Amino acid sequence: MKEVLSLWQKRETERQENRMSYADKVFINMCRDIIENGTSTEGEKVRPKWEDGTAAYTIKKFGVVNRYDLSKEFPALTLRRTAIKSCVDELLWIWQKKSNNVHELKSHIWDSWADENGSIGKAYGYQMQVKHQYKEGMMDQVDRVLYDLKENPYSRRIMTNLYVHEDLHEMNLYPCAYSMTFNVTKEEGSEQLTLNGILNQRSQDVLTANNWNVCQYAVLLHMFAQVCGMKAGELVHVIADAHIYDRHIPLIEELISREPLPAPKFWLNPEVKDFYDFTPDDVRLEDYETHPQIKNIPVAI
Template sequence: MNIVDRMYLDTYREIRDEGISDEGQEVRPRWSDGTPAHTKALFGRVHRYDLSRGFPILSLRRIAWKTALDEILWIWQKKSNRVADLGSRIWDAWANYEDEEGYATIGKAYGYQLGREIEFPEGRMDQVDRVLYLLKEDPGSRRIVTNIFNHDDLGEMGLQPCAYGTNISVKDGKLNMVLIQRSGDFLTAAGPGSFNVVQYALLMHMFAHVSGLEVGELLHVVTDLHVYDRHFDVIDRMIDHSKDSGEKELPKLKIKRRVEDFYDFKVEDFELEGYETSYSTGRIEVAE
């Protein structure tokens, strides 16, 4: 196991043994058969990853890291809300809107918010361009912040943003990031080394690469970190399958060519060296 696997197991056991259940309460999420999707949850969990030590990805099960990369490019690079612009089908359930050209979208969420032009003190630009501008022109700034939880548009979003805020801090030539998440599905997205962590570690590498910086620490803050009732058995089977053969190193992320412009990155530019895992959970039922 690697250090991220151990963080995952420790946090899972804490949720299982000490988490607060919402059984008996009215909940919004439903399983595909209409049954309420209940959870056990912890309040306010923080996980810290030093990216200079390796890439923080779970090896207890296979994480579809290229799918995670495709989605983060869809949101941060393409700034799109059209599901046709995404390589996977993971947003289809929330594509309840159409744009002026008739394309199915997730409404005014995620990429739409990052692509909105705003009148900043530095000039009129969108949030991603402002991050890139400040990393080049004022990397010591303590105001490299993004926020996509726009209250004015919440009623027109297919899903209100879960991971909604970032704050970048450059110290000693290293790019560090805080990722703020209001709610996190432990198994599919927000557990240590899982989908969301992989995505924002990739984003950090991209921002650092085009800004001439090294990667530092990712601090992941989740307000409500939960396991759904139908996911406990899935995680238990995954743990039963794992064999602890001692400490393993984290894999290394390789960017295969020099990229000068953030908007030129492609999925095929990335390689994860030393990522080994033989276990797959198969299709995981997702509460909607």
């Protein structure tokens, strides 16, 4: 009887785990690893400061790599809600509007880095709208990616880069998520191509930005895949310096103590065939059940 009960409990545990959001599992494991095995910058010379002027120290891990299979699940946390429309609005601000002016963005996330005219300098969207000379003609980075995905899908040179050294002195902040590399594969027996991507990030504030960035670039892969007649595959997220700020540790501890819920279903308007026609309203998370949001998160500048 005990063996039967033990087997039932094991299967029930497996069923519950399979219902959990995979993104939650990745996030919980990453945060525990940082807290338990990371290194502290306390007492060292650090740039960020809290609003009261004190140094903002972190616990950090070098070289964190997380993988998400977008064909199986959309990687939105359920431990707390990720505002998908705001994520997409910011994503399109950079990749579609190619803007560096916060007045063209609905949220106020970037206001601290903007000048009196709303500009963040030659950062992010500015780099996306700069045209470069290619053999095929003048194109910006976004148009080059879309061109290659349609004309040269097996190219190993499909990538973007926002970390332009000659312009760093004119950026109000250096790009954190700075590079996307796209790679196309095809499953055996299938005619449809699969679009995969690697997001490279030099630095990440795990509490405030991790799932925000993951959801943004998951959406971008879905959008690019749709307009190029492909399906979304893997998103690989590489973070050189994944850190938790000292004042965020209690908030992270609370967050990762929560029970993960089932992942939401992702909907992208199938009528949109041109990347430049997408709006935040073309993206939706259905059956998105989450725990309460964590409020009053201090942000280091």
